[in-house]
Each structure stands twice: as structure tokens, then as C-alpha cells.
Amino acid sequence: MATDTLPIRPAPGALDISGITLREYGRLEKLVGPDWYRILVGLFTNPLSIAGMVIILCFLLVAAFAPVLAPPLEGANPYKILRDGFSPQPKPPGTEWKVRSPEVPGWYQLLTGKDKWVHLMGTSSGQWDIYYGIIWGTRTALWTGVLITAVTLCIGVLVGSFAAYYGGRVDDVLMRITEIFMAFPFFLAAITLSAALASEYGKTIWVPTAALVAFGWMTYARVVRGDILTVKERDYVTAARVIGAKDARIVLRHILPNAVFPTLVLASLDIGTYVTAFAALSFLGVGTEVGYADWGQIISFARSWILSLDTHWYIIVFPGAALIFFGLGWNLVGDALRDILDPKLRGVRG
Amino acid sequence: MIAYIIRRLMLLPITVVGVTILIFGMLQLLSPVERSALYVRDIPHTEGALDATIRRYGLNDPFVVQYWRWLVGRADPVTGETVGGVLRGDLGYSRTGNQDVIDLLLHRLPATVELALWSIVPIIGVGIWLGVQAAVNHNKLIDQVARIFSIVGYSFPSFVFGLLVLLIFYARLEWFPPGRLTDWASQIVQSDAFTRYTQLNTVDALLNGRLDIFADALRHMVLPVLTLSYIQWALLLKITRSAMLEALRQDYVTTARAKGLAERDVINRHARPNALIPVATVSGLTIVGLLNGVVFTETIFNYPGIGSAAADAAVSLDVLTVLGFVLFTATLLIVTNLVVDVMYAFLDPRVRLS
Numbered sequence: 001m002a003t004d005t006l007p008i009r010p011a012p013g014a015l016d017i018s019g020i021t022l023r024e025y026g027r028l029e030k031l032v033g034p035d036w037y038r039i040l041v042g043l044f045t046n047p048l049s050i051a052g053m054v055i056i057l058c059f060l061l062v063a064a065f066a067p068v069l070a071p072p073l074e075g076a077n078p079y080k081i082l083r084d085g086f087s088p089q090p091k092p093p094g095t096e097w098k099v100r101s102p103e104v105p106g107w108y109q110l111l112t113g114k115d116k117w118v119h120l121m122g123t124s125s126g127q128w129d130i131y132y133g134i135i136w137g138t139r140t141a142l143w144t145g146v147l148i149t150a151v152t153l154c155i156g157v158l159v160g161s162f163a164a165y166y167g168g169r170v171d172d173v174l175m176r177i178t179e180i181f182m183a184f185p186f187f188l189a190a191i192t193l194s195a196a197l198a199s200e201y202g203k204t205i206w207v208p209t210a211a212l213v214a215f216g217w218m219t220y221a222r223v224v225r226g227d228i229l230t231v232k233e234r235d236y237v238t239a240a241r242v243i244g245a246k247d248a249r250i251v252l253r254h255i256l257p258n259a260v261f262p263t264l265v266l267a268s269l270d271i272g273t274y275v276t277a278f279a280a281l282s283f284l285g286v287g288t289e290v291g292y293a294d295w296g297q298i299i300s301f302a303r304s305w306i307l308s309l310d311t312h313w314y315i316i317v318f319p320g321a322a323l324i325f326f327g328l329g330w331n332l333v334g335d336a337l338r339d340i341l342d343p344k345l346r347g348v349r350g
Numbered sequence: 351m352i353a354y355i356i357r358r359l360m361l362l363p364i365t366v367v368g369v370t371i372l373i374f375g376m377l378q379l380l381s382p383v384e385r386s387a388l389y390v391r392d393i394p395h396t397e398g399a400l401d402a403t404i405r406r407y408g409l410n411d412p413f414v415v416q417y418w419r420w421l422v423g424r425a426d427p428v429t430g431e432t433v434g435g436v437l438r439g440d441l442g443y444s445r446t447g448n449q450d451v452i453d454l455l456l457h458r459l460p461a462t463v464e465l466a467l468w469s470i471v472p473i474i475g476v477g478i479w480l481g482v483q484a485a486v487n488h489n490k491l492i493d494q495v496a497r498i499f500s501i502v503g504y505s506f507p508s509f510v511f512g513l514l515v516l517l518i519f520y521a522r523l524e525w526f527p528p529g530r531l532t533d534w535a536s537q538i539v540q541s542d543a544f545t546r547y548t549q550l551n552t553v554d555a556l557l558n559g560r561l562d563i564f565a566d567a568l569r570h571m572v573l574p575v576l577t578l579s580y581i582q583w584a585l586l587l588k589i590t591r592s593a594m595l596e597a598l599r600q601d602y603v604t605t606a607r608a609k610g611l612a613e614r615d616v617i618n619r620h621a622r623p624n625a626l627i628p629v630a631t632v633s634g635l636t637i638v639g640l641l642n643g644v645v646f647t648e649t650i651f652n653y654p655g656i657g658s659a660a661a662d663a664a665v666s667l668d669v670l671t672v673l674g675f676v677l678f679t680a681t682l683l684i685v686t687n688l689v690v691d692v693m694y695a696f697l698d699p700r701v702r703l704s
Contacts, residue, residue: 048501179361180368183687184680187642191664192672196379199667276507280646283509285665302513306528306650309513310521317517320510327505335501 039265042340043333052332055325063138070135071102079140079293081133084123090305090312093122097129122314124301128291130314134322136293141326144209144278145271151213152274153267156220157260161251163221164228175225178218187277189215194286203289208281212274220267227259234258265337272330279323295319355692362688369680370436373673374417380669382409387670388420388442389433407433441674446663451674455656460549461530462648462655466640468552468571469579473636477583478629481590485598485625486617496587503584508643512577512650519573526573528651535566578647582639589632593625600624627697634683634690641679 029037043049062069072078085099097117104117120131163174181189193211201207231237232255240250279296281287283303288294302315309316377385382404389407404410406426408419423435434440439452447454484496519525531539531551538544538560539551547557552571555564597603598621606620607613644657652658656675663671 176364176368180365180372183365183369183684184372184676185638185641185683188645188660188676188679191645191660192373192669192676193376193379195664195667195672196376196669199384199669200379200381272505280507280509284645284649284661286667299510299513303649306513306516306652308521309517313517313521316510316513320507320514323507323510324505327507328502331501331505 039340043336046336048332049336052329055329059138063142066135066139070132071105073102079136081128081291081293084127087127088125090125091123093314095119121318124315130298130318133293133298134319137295140294141275145275148209148212148274149271152216153220155217157224159221160224161228164225165251178221182218186215191286194281198286205288208278208287212277223263224260227263228255231255231259269330269334272327276327295323354695358691365684373677374420385409391443442670444671445668446666446671451671454659455674458656458659462644464550465574468575473579473582477586478590481587482594484591485594500584500587503580508581509646512647515573515577530570532566535563574647574651574653578643582636590629593628597621597625630697631694634687637686
């Protein structure tokens with residue numbers, strides 16, 4: 001008889017676990033749950049992601065203390081870079097401030113003992129103060145980055161969940177539209193839309209923001225759609241439907257939290273990419289108006305000095321470094337997070 | 351397989367029509383005055399002439415009517431000759447290029463093609479080769495260097511990279527010049543003695559047997575090629591590395607080793623071909639990256655291709671020229687993606703058979 005050949009299993013109660021030590025749950029692990037705990041441990045044990053987080057923290061501090069680091073002129077819009085006259089010749093770092101100098105910050109007087117404010121990083125042509133632009137540009141970078149990421153994500157999640165939840169013709173139409181938007185090279189489409197918007201509404205901070213949002217949401221929509229399709233047929237969704245929950249409730253309370261959490265976490269780190277793209281638009285001249293505190297804007301001042309860059313290196317080196325470190329910070333954290341969240345790599349130290 | 355290709359081909363027109371609608375939609379953001387450059391060379395300035403132009407070309411007509419006209423063109427009500435029509439190759443007049451958009455693009459295209467072709471050499475050489483080496487020597491020095499290089503490279507915005515490269519190698523060290531050719535070489539190239547077979551300087555120089563011109567053209571290409579391609583090295587390096595790591599863990603690699611093959615054969619014949627399948631699928635992304643990149647690279651290095659034409663146009667908000675460029679790149683991208691998908695099906699039997 002076949003049953004005779006089967007090994008006899010011990011009853012569950014008799015299972016021998018004497019050789020296994022159960023892991024103690026720490027207080028933090030109890031507090032945030034096992035998933036978050038795994039992510040946090042992953043992030044704080046990887047030297048690269050720690051470096052990334054430190055870099056991001058520095059930028060947050062600079063943004064928070066911008067009025068102290070680079071005092072604005074009283075009554076003026078602080079996001080307008082201060083200028084010291086109008087001469088076309090850039091001035092090197094350390095040049096003394098001549099016209100309409102803002103209040104000299106206390107820390108500078110303490111450190112150097114001088115009571116005259118200087119151009120710490122020089123001026124570009126037109127005498128825009130590079131240091132001021134970089135400090136206040138940090139605020140611009142952070143809030144445009146957060147705004148663009150948040151809005152693109154919302155659109156992506158909305159389109160993706162509509163397509164996946166309703167399926168059929170809705171799915172077909174929405175995905176065709178997504179594909180059409182994806183047929184454009186992202187950045188080139190953003191340049192075009194920026195140029196078109198700017199020629200009608202003038203150059204403002206909203207123009208590049210809108211352009212990047214318009215061509216940024218598609219990947220999220222596709223990923224969210226795929227995520228939802230995998231959890232849509234789960235038993236708990238059917239159960240929710242059986243007890244008569246409304247569509248919106250099922251999507252918001254049951255499907256989205258289970259399906260898109262990893263997508264959201266990963267996407268939040270696209271801030272670095274969007275800030276770089278924003279700066280690139282400004283560099284090309286279809287971004288913010290001239291003189292707005294924005295890193296790309298400062299670098300674009302270098303365009304007319306390309307042949308004498310060795311004397312005017314400070315126009316690109318300082319804002320360039322800000323952009324590079326900003327992107328690097330988010331990429332370092334993002335890379336580590338991707339490894340943590342990727343189920344294929346779980347347990348493998350790549 | 352054939353059904354798959356047919357299905358892809360049937361979806362193609364939908365995408366193309368969608369793309370043209372989207373481009374035309376962006377065009378409609380412009381005021382009728384700006385849009386009149388679709389049909390006339392000089393945008394009228396007086397109010398009466400303006401109204402006449404708008405009425406003459408129906409620039410305030412319904413969206414659908416204007417879209418159709420934009421696609422196929424229309425007979426000019428006064429002269430009777432057909433004007434406009436994207437399908438006829440008429441993309442309007444480029445204010446910044448002082449010629450028709452299509453002529454501007456065609457005139458500048460060879461320079462960009464040459465730049466892109468030369469960029470493929472380091473992309474494959476550095477990206478794929480280093481990616482394979484990094485995976486084979488997992489966690490050794492070369493792997494760590496490659497990883498750091500790829501993440502740092504990926505974080506470098508290309509316009510900042512280009513300007514820094516220019517600062518160091520052109521302004522400081524004076525190793526490489528910007529532009530496309532030195533004056534003496536450009537005089538020879540434009541003279542009758544030099545036949546322009548392909549409009550690509552390096553290729554033509556070789557065909558004409560002028561090694562000095564070839565060297566000069568190549569010297570001008572070094573910095574732009576570096577700027578255009580390094581992000582792609584980083585991207586391909588990352589993808590090749592992880593695909594190769596994955597492939598090296600597969601059973602067939604163990605089998606190959608177990609039957610006593612030399613490690614070199616295991617890597618070159620068994621692991622690498624399989625690892626290159628995902629790499630092939632991102633070649634579409636590489637094309638996009640190069641197209642995005644030419645805008646900055648050509649602007650920074652004053653290199654006369656279609657990218658710098660688009661950038662110049664963007665700065666002075668000459669939207670028609672930018673739109674022409676985007677229409678061109680979108681078409682190129684759609685074709686590339688189609689080719690990549692079909693190629694993928696050929697490369698991967700799992701897709702081919704399903």
C-alpha cells in the first residue's frame with residue numbers, strides 16, 4: 001500500500017525546535033513593523049546609503065538656514081538672486097561687495113573678523129552673486145523636486161489604478177495614451193512643452209515644473225498598474241467586494257496599500273532626477289526667468305564664457321558641484337533601497 | 351512570432367497618430383501669431399496684416415480642422431499653391447535657422463549621426479566589457495571601481511559634465527578643440543578636390559584617403575563623444591553587471607563548468623550571450639539617452655548638429671523648430687522600439703514561442 005511507504009510525520013506539537021533559537025524582536029521592530037524594519041536596517045547598515053543620507057541632510061540644513069547663510073535684502077523677493085551692479089565681466093570669489101550689499105551675516109564676521117560682505121563664490125556676468133544663488137537655489141531644488149515627484153506620482157497612481165481596476169476598454173485606452181506619451185524622449189518633450197508654455201506665459205518656475213510633470217507620470221502609471229493587477233485577484237479583495245465595499249474604498253483601503261507601497265518608496269527618490277532635469281531646462285533657457293535662484297540658471301550664465309572658462313571656472317564649478325552632490329545623494333539612497341526592496345536580491349549581498 | 355510582429359505593426363499607426371495629435375496640441379498652446387510661421391516666412395507685425403494672415407490660414411478654426419490641415423497642408427486661398435502639411439515634409443519656417451525647419455534638420459543631421467555613431471564605440475567597449483568583468487570578478491577591486499563609477503557617472507548631469515570637461519581639457523590643458531574641424535581642414539573639406547560621399551567627416555576623410563583630416567575630425571570628436579556617452583556607459587555597466595551576475599548563477603553555467611569547460615569558454619559562450627538579452631532590450635533607452643544628450647553636448651561644444659539647432663531654437667522660444675526636432679526624434683524612437691521588440695523576440699526563445 002502506498003501509505004506504508006510515506007514517512008510518518010511527527011504531530012505539530014511534537015516538532016523538535018530545540019536546535020533553533022528564535023530571534024528576539026527589538027523595540028523598534030515592534031514599533032515600525034517587519035517590512036519597515038528591514039528597510040531601515042538595510043539603509044543604516046550600508047555605507048553608501050548612509051553617505052547619501054548625510055548629503056541629503058546637509059542640503060536640508062542649507063535650505064532651512066538659507067536666510068542666515070545668505071541674508072536677503074529687506075523687502076525684496078528672496079528667490080531673486082542679489083546682484084552687485086550690472087557689469088558684464090564676472091568677478092572671482094572673494095571680491096568685495098560694492099553696490100546694495102545685504103546685511104553681513106554674524107557668522108562671517110565671527111569667522112573672519114571682517115565687517116564687509118564679499119562674493120564668496122564670485123559673480124557671474126551681470127554681477128549676480130553665485131553664492132546667494134546656490135544657497136537659495138537649494139530651497140528651489142528641494143521644493144520643486146518634491147512638488148514634481150508628488151504630482152507625477154499622483155497622476156501615475158490615478159491612471160494606473162483606474163486602468164488596472166476597471167480593466168477592459170478603460171485599460172486599453174489609458175495604456176494607449178500612456179504609450180503615446182512614452183513615445184517621446186522624456187527630456188526633449190519637456191523642452192518643447194516648456195518652450196511652448198514659456199512663449200505664451202513667460203518664463204516662470206511653473207513652466208518647467210508643468211512640462212516635467214506632463215511627461216513624467218507614465219512609468220509610474222505602468223508600474224502601479226502592474227502592481228495592482230497582481231493583488232487585484234487576491235482573496236481579501238474578493239472578500240471586501242462580497243461584503244459590499246465601494247470601488248473607491250476597495251482601491252484606497254485594500255489594493256493600493258498592498259500593491260504600490262514599494263513603488264512609492266522608490267519613486268520618492270526620483271527627486272534627484274527631476275531636480276537635474278529642471279536645472280537642465282533652466283540651463284537651456286526654457287526654465288526659470290533670468291536671475292531666479294536656481295542652480296541651472298546660474299550655470300547657464302557660463303554659456304557666454306565657454307571660451308574663457310579657465311579664468312571664470314567658478315561660474316560652473318560651484319553650482320555644478322551642488323547639482324552633482326544633490327543627484328548623488330538621492331541616487332545613493334535609491335540604489336541601496338532598490339537592492340533592499342528587490343525580492344530577487346533578498347539575502348544576496350550584491 | 352509572426353502574429354506578434356503583426357500585432358506590433360498594427361498598434362504602430364495608433365501610436366503615430368497619437369504622437370502627432372500631442373505635438374499639434376503643444377503647437378496650439380502658441381498664439382495664432384506664432385503659429386503663422388507654419389505657413390509664412392515673415393510673421394506680420396501690423397494688426398491688420400496679422401488679422402489677414404490669421405483669417406487666410408484659418409488659424410482660429412476648430413482643432414480638428416487645423417490638425418488635418420497641419421497634417422496634409424492646404425491650398426493657399428490667394429496663390430492656389432499648397433502650403434504646410436507635415437506629411438509633405440513641410441514643418442514650417444525656422445526663425446532661428448533662417449530656413450525651413452526640414453531643411454535645417456536635414457542639413458544638420460550628418461554631424462549628429464557622426465557623433466552618435468562614434469559614441470557607440472565607448473558605450474559597448476566600456477559599458478559592456480567592464481560590466482562583464484565586474485560580474486566575473488564579483489566583489490573584487492574592479493567590481494567596486496565599476497560600481498562606484500556607475501553610480502557617480504549616473505549622478506553627473508551631462509551639461510555639468512560637458513562644461514567641466516571643456517574647462518579641463520580645452521581651457522586648461524588645451525588638448526582638444528571644440529567645433530567640428532580646424533579651419534585648414536574645413537577649407538579642404540569644402541573644396542572641390544574633396545568628395546563628400548556621406549557628409550560624415552571621418553568617413554569621407556578615409557574615403558578620400560586624407561588621414562590628416564580624419565585625425566583632425568576625430569580630435570574634435572573626443573570631448574563631445576565622451577560627454578554624450580559616459581552616462582550610457584554607466585547605465586549599460588549597471589545592467590550588464592547585474593544580468594551577468596544572474597546568468598552566472600544559472601544551472602547551465604554550473605553544468606558547463608562541471609563538464610570541464612575552460613572558465614573563459616563558460617563566460618564567453620554560455621553566460622555572456624544570455625546576459626546580453628536584457629542589455630539588448632535597453633538599447634532603445636540608449637537611443638533616447640543619446641538623443642537627449644545631443645542637445646547639451648552640441649550646445650556646449652558648439653558642434654553644428656540638430657541638437658544644437660534645437661537648443662538655439664528653444665532659447666529664443668522658436669517652438670516650430672523644436673517641435674520639428676521632437677517629431678523627428680519621436681519617429682526615430684518609435685521605429686527603434688519596434689526593432690528592439692522584434693529583436694528581443696528573436697533573441698529570447700521564451701518570447702518567440704509564447
